Amino acid sequence: MYRMMIIDDERMIHLSIRKLVETSGLPVVIAGEAEDGAEALNLLESVNPDIIVTDICMPEMDGLAFIQRAKDNRKSIHFIILTGHERFEFAQQALRYGVRDFLLKPVNPDQFIESLQQVCSLLSDGEGRLLLQKEWLRRQQEMVKNLTEQIWSANEEAAGAAIEEVVEHYRNPGSDEYSAAQFAKDLLREVESELQRRHFELSHTYAGEGQWPVEDQASFDRMRDAVKGMIDEIKGSRNLGSRNNILKAVKYIGEHYAREELSLKDVADSLGMSVPYLSRSFKEEMDINFVKYLIGVRMEKAKLLLEQGECPTTEAAYQAGFSDYSHFSKTFKKHYGLTPSDFRKQHQRQST
Secondary structure (H helix, E strand, O other), X not given: OEEEEEEOOOXXXXXXXXXXXXXXOOOEEEEEEEOOHHHHHHHHHHHOOOEEEEEOOOOOOOHHHHHHHHHHHOOOOEEEEEEOOOOHHHHHHHHHOXXXXXXXXXXXXXXXXXXXXXXHHHHHHHHHHHHHHHHHHXXXXXXXXXXXXXXXXXXXXXXXXXXXXHHHHHOOOOOOOOOHHHHHHHHHHHHHHHHHHOOOOOOOOOOOOOOOOOOHHHHHHHHHHHHHHHHHHHHHHHOOOHHHHHHHHHHHHHHHOOOOOOOHHHHHHHHOOOHHHXXXXXXXXXXXXXXXXXXXXXXXXXXXHHHHOOOOHHHHHHHOOOOOHHHHHHHHHHHHOOOHHHHXXXXXXXXX
16 A cells, blocks of 8 residues: 655645545555645654645645655655646646646546556556566675675686676666666675675775776676686685696796796786786795796706707707807806806716
């Protein structure tokens, strides 16, 4: 049932409106009555009306002033205005306040019932939209919890599937007037809050960084990147999979060290990791940075070639990833305390 309040300083108007409502067959009940706007404001919270029928010209506070104050407190109320003055400026102002109808006294029963039917229809449609939005938000909360769980478990595959489910959910009815960028930012904020409740602090706020793209697909791609970044942080904090990734990085370096242009980005790309994350993880796991480790690998390879005695020093440099022999010689001496030629001679003396 929809709750109605009647506001008028004429007793007969109250009685006639009450009778019309009670015999209308519409789902409306008279929940409160007042003689002027000031009295109605005092009753507004306790009556909690869905519909208000009010006169314009009343003592203490007129109908339009009351409507303006009531709208500030509760925007969803529907108003029907009654007046004994057919003045266009009243109708104009009433429409600006969102009044649904403007009826002249004496009240025409058919017009009043028709107006009341329209308001009831609007309320019913609004309830339907509200239920749809509530269900949409409830489902979104379930998805946030699922996505958070997959991030927390550092399960990239399951997190990816959860994101696709979220993207599909956005396209369902219920997300009207909600941009993809705002949707993605709000969802990420909720995920961040969920992680905080699990006592995990991210290094930065993924939801609020920089300007978000306007295009839907670009916004969702950024959301995917953010989720991957969160998973990377969680993996790093627990060292989950870190050792395995570093072993893969070491293996890759061992297979490609002879490429002079080999970089940390090449290794990161081969593993599907970000350069900063690999750099940090590599240093933490190996206790040495990437560049020094790569030089060490190359020096060890060059040392083995020189010990074999058959490989020229220039060829050893090339096979170890150096095209500049002078640079190779300086690096080798810094590493082993001897030039490549001196190292070979020393090794040959010790072997005889």
